[in-house]
Amino acid sequence: MKITYRKSAIGYSRDQKATIRSLGLRRLNSVVIHDDTPTIRGMVFKVRHLVSVEEIADDTSPDAETGADLERDGGNRS
Template sequence: MSKLKITYRKSAIGYSHDQKATIRSLGLRRLNSVVVHDDTPTIRGMIFKVRHLVSVEELPDRDAPADHPGDDMKR
C-alpha cells in the first residue's frame, strides 16, 4: 500500500470548525508539520476536504521493486 506525505501549509483560522477538526484528525498540529498516512479512501476524503490548507506527496512503496532502467540487464 502506498503512503501519503501530508504537509500543513496554510492556517485554518477563519475556516469552519469541521475543517479545523479534519486538520487535527489528520494529526497535523502546527503549520509546516508533516504526517505520513496510508493511502486509503478515508484519508483521501479528509485530504479532499482540506485540500486548500495542505499539500500532499505520494511516497513510493518500499515493498515494490524500484523501476530503474537497466535493472533487468543480466551481467
C-alpha cells in the same frame, strides 16, 4: 502519502479544523505520513486548500520517515 500543513485554518469552519487535527497535523509546516486509503483521501480532499500532498514510495514506512525506530533502541546502531 506525505501530507504537509501549509495554510492556517483560522477563519475556516470548525469541521475543517477538526479534520486537520484528525490527520495528525498540529502546527503549520508539520508533516505526517498516512497510508493511501479512501478515508484519508476524503479528509485531504476536504482540506485540500490548507495542505499539500506528496505520493511516497510504497516501501517507505512511517518509521523510516520519522526515525521512530532509532528512538526504540535508544539511538544505538551497530
